[in-house]
Every structure is written in C-alpha cells, then in structure tokens.
Amino acid sequence: MPRFSKQFLRENFLGLSLTMIGVLCLVLASVMYVGHRSYANIVLADGQALSGPDISLLEQLNKAYERVAQAVTPAVVYISTTQVMKVQQSPFFSDPFFRRFFGNMPGTLPQKQILHALGSGVIVSPQGYIVTNNHVIAQASDIEVMLSDKRNFKAKVIGTDKETDLAIIKIEADKLPVASWGDSQGLKVGDIVMAFGNPFGQNFSVTRGTVSALGRSGIEPGGLENFIQTDAAINPGNSGGALVNVRGQVVGINTAILSGNSGPGGEGSFLGIGFAIPSNTVKHVMEDLIKSGKVSRGYLGVLVSNVTPDFAKEFDVPDTSGAFVQNVEPEGPAAKSGLQNGDVVRKYNGKDVADAGALTAMVTQTDPGSTAALSILRNGKPMEIKVTLGERPANAGAAPNxxxxxxxxxxxxxxxxxxxxxxxxxxxxxxxxxxxxxxxxxxxxxxxxxxxxxxxxxxxxxxxxxxxxxxxxxxxxxxxxxxxxxxxxxxxxxxxxxxxxxxxxxx
CATH class of the missing domain: 2.30.42.10 (PDZ domain)
Incomplete structure (x- = not known):
C-alpha cells in the first residue's frame, strides 16, 4: 500500500481535517446516546403505603370477601353443552307417503345443526347433584361439567322445571364440595352479594354488588317470577351460577339480565341489572326434582293483583301492602275456605305478603295438601282463614284463551x-x-x-x-x-x- 507524501497532505489538509472532525462528532454523538439510554436516572417511589384505622377496615373487608370466594368457588361448576337440531323447511317432506311420490327434493331433507352453549351450576350434594338453569341444558344432547379443580365429567339430566327455569343434573362423583344455602326471605335491598360463574367462558369468576330490588317479575312472561335484582355483574355464561350473601350462603341462582344486545354474536351483556331466582324457590324445586323428577306446587285457586292506591281506598286498606283477590275460582281451595273477591291477603303463615308476586311465590313453595293460614282484610276488617292447598295445574299461568x-x-x-x-x-x-x-x-x-x-x-x-x-x-x-x-x-x-x-x- 503506497505511503501518503507530504505534498499530498499539504494539498488535502482541509479535506482531511473536515473528515476527521466529522468522525469525531459521530463518535461523541454515539457515546452520548448510549450513555443516555443506558444510564438514565430512574426515581422509584419509596413504597410507603397508606395506613390508619380506615385502611385497616378496608383490608378486613378485602379478607372477608376473599374468604367468601375461597369457600364458595369449589362448589361452582362450568357447564358446556352440545345440541343437535334438525332444520327442515316443511313437515310434509318427512312424510314417507309424500316422499314415495316426490322423492327427496333438493334442500328439503333435514339438516343437522350443532349448537354449543356455556353456563354455570352449583353443587348441591356430595353425590354429584348440581342445580343450574333449565335454559342452560334445554334440549342438550351432551352435557359436560368441569369442576374448579379442572376435573371433567359427563352429566345427565335428573329433572327440569321450565316455570322457574331450573334444572337438576348429576355427575358420577362423590365427596364433592357443596355450597351452603341461605334464606332468601331475609334479604334486604342494599345487602352486599357476590355473583359466581363463568361469564363468556371466563372460568370461575366472582363479582360483587348489592341487592337492588326484590320481588321483580315480568322478565320472562309465562313463568313463576319473584326475582332478586342485583347490580353484581352477571353476563352470558353466569346463568346457573350462585348469588351469595356475605356469610357465604347461596341466596339465589343467577338466571337473566337486562341488556342492550351488544355483546359478541348478538348476545346481551351486563348493564347493571341482573336477576337471580331466590334460594327458597330453588330449594323447593330441587328437592322435588331430585326426589321424583317433577315439581309439585301448592295452589290457592285465586287470581290476585297488587293493591293499588285506588283499591286501598275503595276496600278500606291502610296501605298498598298485600295481594288483592280479583277472582276466586269456583270450587277451588280458596273458595272452599271462604275467601272472597275483594279480600286482601296481608300475611301467609305468619309472614308478611308484600304484593301479588310474593303471595304466588309463597303458595307455590308450599306442598299440596298443606294447610296455610291467611291473614286478610275484608272491607277493612281483619280475619283469619285456613286453606288446604290443592296442586297447581300445569297450565295455571296461561293467559285466557x-x-x-x-x-x-x-x-x-x-x-x-x-x-x-x-x-x-x-x-x-x-x-x-x-x-x-x-x-x-x-x-x-x-x-x-x-x-x-x-x-x-x-x-x-x-x-x-x-x-x-x-x-x-x-x-x-x-x-x-x-x-x-x-x-x-x-x-x-x-x-x-x-x-x-x-x-x-x-x-
């Protein structure tokens, strides 16, 4: 390689100098950049937390909620179902006589459609009985249950009750954890509750809220409704899960929501209004289903409505509490006991009757043949009547005609x-x-x-x-x-x- 001569250096001094200065600037810029990236001063908080009696109280509440979640979660299950539906344009095309002459016409043969659904359930006995919603397992050809410990089982249907949207299924297992059951009659508006289930397939989730209202109806026309309303988040997949009080007792089974139908696939999602079936209703239904596969309900034989201010004024009732008797069925249990049109039922077996829905719930939770004590007002005068309940007909809730x-x-x-x-x-x-x-x-x-x-x-x-x-x-x-x-x-x-x-x- 030839050496640079002095004449070359003299002739190119200015260019070489500029080149060297450029290289030095690049080196200095790189060093400063690396130093800035690698050795920036980061100041972290010293980690001191809030303290004091009020913070201690919140910590105690957190620990209480954790205890409830840990106690209840093992008794909650994840349910997945498969339903095979046949889609057919007309019943004529399944008629052998019709097909003999016209054959299997294109597009008219039954097509199988496989549907999958998710839901929740609550273990009610160590022997594998599980309560859930009827709509979770309705017409399912295959039901699978996953426990909180990730074990999976096939389940069979023991019985269903469409009027309350409840069902009992069973898995072949024993020594299972069970939920503790509470008295839904003792719930008050404002009580704290927790909702357990599997919303949108997110396994074993827990949310917290309050009891917003009691005795809600008109959500699913044609059924027996006396719902607990809550703002604890309930979403698709929570159906059949537990609504629990602060003592870790099941006081309801999640069943429905009001929504804007804005969820994935057109499914509704939570807007702050969810509904649960009261535990007292659930206990009556599940005991009958486990025992006999069907539900027997008490029947009074009356048409009742809420007591309006106008009714209260006309029939000399001090307030609007109670169930107003609109019509007494001839030869029914109420008629035989002397109950009359215009009577107001204020108490049932010693318990206050808030409205018509509350009376219906109390009667249907009582076994047929039982004697019920009614405290009534007849034109303002208090009376006591005893009624031997009949058995509620299958279509008692059907509208006229x-x-x-x-x-x-x-x-x-x-x-x-x-x-x-x-x-x-x-x-x-x-x-x-x-x-x-x-x-x-x-x-x-x-x-x-x-x-x-x-x-x-x-x-x-x-x-x-x-x-x-x-x-x-x-x-x-x-x-x-x-x-x-x-x-x-x-x-x-x-x-x-x-x-x-x-x-x-x-x-």
Missing part, C-alpha cells in the same frame, strides 16, 4: 290459542273443522321440526281438541311419544313427536 304445553313433555315449547272466525278465514280452515292455532314454537322444542306458527292442532293422541282448555288438559296428560293430527296450509296429516333429551324428568 291461550294455552301452553307443560315442561317435560314432547309438546314442551308449544303455545296455542283458540281458533277465531278471523283466523279461519286467514288460514282457510272450514267452519266444520275444530282445533287450536299454534301461536309460537320454541326452537329448542322437540316439536319445532314439525310445527310452525299458523298450524292447527286437531287432536292429541287421537283425542279431539276443540279449544285451549282441551289442549291444556290433553297436553298435560300426554306422556312420552305423542301423536298429533295437524292442518298445515290447508292439508291434514299426522305427526309423531318424541320427547327430546332431558325431557320427562325422572331418575
């Missing part, structure tokens, strides 16, 4: 109404044809594959159906497989409907 098949049968989920002249004209039903019109079919019903709105049911198990009363009676008596005679779009045909998985109850 409308019928609904009872839960646990192949016809579950079918709602009907009387066939009016206007409906005959619209549906093309001759005047000499009797029956009831299908007004709604729940898509989880075994009948959903065969019946649609506007179909006319003429007979059940070869017994004629002239009106809603006939339908209620025959649907209540129908067990197992059911034969229907149906008119669909002017054509009559027979349909055989079998109970779906989990229907019929029993052990």
């Amino acid at each position: 409308r019928g609904q098949a009872p839960s646990g049968s192949a016809l579950e989920g079918i709602s009907v109404q009387n066939l009016t002249p206007g409906m005959r004209d619209q549906l093309g039903i001759p005047a000499n044809v009797n029956g009831v019109v299908v007004s709604d079919v729940d898509q989880s019903s075994p009948a959903a594959e065969y019946l649609q709105q506007g179909d006319v049911i003429q007979s059940i198990n070869r017994q004629p159906v002239h009106n809603v009363n006939d339908f209620n009676k025959l649907a209540g008596e129908a067990k197992g497989q059911v034969l229907l005679r149906v008119i669909h779009q002017g054509q009559g045909f027979f349909v055989v409907i079998s109970p779906g998985p989990g229907d019929g109850g029993g052990q």
Whole structure:
C-alpha cells in the first residue's frame, strides 16, 4: 500500500481535517446516546403505603370477601353443552307417503345443526347433584361439567322445571364440595352479594354488588317470577351460577339480565341489572326434582293483583301492602275456605305478603295438601282463614284463551290459542273443522321440526281438541311419544313427536 507524501497532505489538509472532525462528532454523538439510554436516572417511589384505622377496615373487608370466594368457588361448576337440531323447511317432506311420490327434493331433507352453549351450576350434594338453569341444558344432547379443580365429567339430566327455569343434573362423583344455602326471605335491598360463574367462558369468576330490588317479575312472561335484582355483574355464561350473601350462603341462582344486545354474536351483556331466582324457590324445586323428577306446587285457586292506591281506598286498606283477590275460582281451595273477591291477603303463615308476586311465590313453595293460614282484610276488617292447598295445574299461568304445553313433555315449547272466525278465514280452515292455532314454537322444542306458527292442532293422541282448555288438559296428560293430527296450509296429516333429551324428568 503506497505511503501518503507530504505534498499530498499539504494539498488535502482541509479535506482531511473536515473528515476527521466529522468522525469525531459521530463518535461523541454515539457515546452520548448510549450513555443516555443506558444510564438514565430512574426515581422509584419509596413504597410507603397508606395506613390508619380506615385502611385497616378496608383490608378486613378485602379478607372477608376473599374468604367468601375461597369457600364458595369449589362448589361452582362450568357447564358446556352440545345440541343437535334438525332444520327442515316443511313437515310434509318427512312424510314417507309424500316422499314415495316426490322423492327427496333438493334442500328439503333435514339438516343437522350443532349448537354449543356455556353456563354455570352449583353443587348441591356430595353425590354429584348440581342445580343450574333449565335454559342452560334445554334440549342438550351432551352435557359436560368441569369442576374448579379442572376435573371433567359427563352429566345427565335428573329433572327440569321450565316455570322457574331450573334444572337438576348429576355427575358420577362423590365427596364433592357443596355450597351452603341461605334464606332468601331475609334479604334486604342494599345487602352486599357476590355473583359466581363463568361469564363468556371466563372460568370461575366472582363479582360483587348489592341487592337492588326484590320481588321483580315480568322478565320472562309465562313463568313463576319473584326475582332478586342485583347490580353484581352477571353476563352470558353466569346463568346457573350462585348469588351469595356475605356469610357465604347461596341466596339465589343467577338466571337473566337486562341488556342492550351488544355483546359478541348478538348476545346481551351486563348493564347493571341482573336477576337471580331466590334460594327458597330453588330449594323447593330441587328437592322435588331430585326426589321424583317433577315439581309439585301448592295452589290457592285465586287470581290476585297488587293493591293499588285506588283499591286501598275503595276496600278500606291502610296501605298498598298485600295481594288483592280479583277472582276466586269456583270450587277451588280458596273458595272452599271462604275467601272472597275483594279480600286482601296481608300475611301467609305468619309472614308478611308484600304484593301479588310474593303471595304466588309463597303458595307455590308450599306442598299440596298443606294447610296455610291467611291473614286478610275484608272491607277493612281483619280475619283469619285456613286453606288446604290443592296442586297447581300445569297450565295455571296461561293467559285466557291461550294455552301452553307443560315442561317435560314432547309438546314442551308449544303455545296455542283458540281458533277465531278471523283466523279461519286467514288460514282457510272450514267452519266444520275444530282445533287450536299454534301461536309460537320454541326452537329448542322437540316439536319445532314439525310445527310452525299458523298450524292447527286437531287432536292429541287421537283425542279431539276443540279449544285451549282441551289442549291444556290433553297436553298435560300426554306422556312420552305423542301423536298429533295437524292442518298445515290447508292439508291434514299426522305427526309423531318424541320427547327430546332431558325431557320427562325422572331418575
């Protein structure tokens, strides 16, 4: 390599000097940058925490909530279900006679649709009985339960009760942790409660809130409702989980929310208003389901409403507490005991009756055949009446001129109404044809594959159906497989409907 001459250095001194200065600037900039990045002074807080009697009180509250969570969580389970539904355009296409002439037409064969759902449950006995919501396991072909220790089990349905949206399932396990049960009658508005469950599949979550209201109804029309309202966060997946008081006792089973339907997949999410079934209702239902697979409820035989200020003034009642008797069913238990229209029931077996819903809940939680003591006001005068309760009919809650098949049968989920002249004209039903019109079919019903709105049911198990009363009676008596005679779009045909998985109850 040639050496640089003095003449070269003299001729290029200025350029070399500028180059050296540039290199030095780059080196200095790099050193400063690295030093800044590597040796910046970071000042951390000294870690001192707040203290004092008020902070100690909060710490004690935290520890109390932790105790409740640790005590209850082992008794809460994660439930996942699989449901196989058949999707079919018309019941005609399942008729062998029809297919003999027309064959299997494209797009008309039953298509299987597999649905998955998540929910929660509460272990109620060491032998594996679990209470959950009926809507969590309704029509499920497969039910899996995961415990808090991550063990998984297959579950079978022991019994369901659509009127209260409760169900009992069972897993083959023993020595399981169980939840402690409290008295929901003792709850007060403002009490602190905690909600346990699996919201959106987030396993074994706990939220905290207060009791916002008691005795809520009108949430799910057609059911027996006396809900606890809470602002403890309840979301899809919490259904069937526990609502617990500060003593770690289950006082309700989470069942519903009011929402804006803004969640994933169109599901609703929490807006601060959730509902739970009171534990006293749950205990009555689950004991009957475990014992016999069905629920027996007391029946008073009256139509009641809340006491309005106008009623209170007209019937000389000092306030609006109690249940106002609008109508007494002839020859019913109340009529036989002397209860009259216009009476106001203020106490039931010594307990205050807040409103009509409270009385209905108290009566239905009492076994048929029991004697109930009623404290009433009749035109302002206090009276005591004893009533021997009957058994609540399967369709006691149905609206006039409308019928609904009872839960646990192949016809579950079918709602009907009387066939009016206007409906005959619209549906093309001759005047000499009797029956009831299908007004709604729940898509989880075994009948959903065969019946649609506007179909006319003429007979059940070869017994004629002239009106809603006939339908209620025959649907209540129908067990197992059911034969229907149906008119669909002017054509009559027979349909055989079998109970779906989990229907019929029993052990």
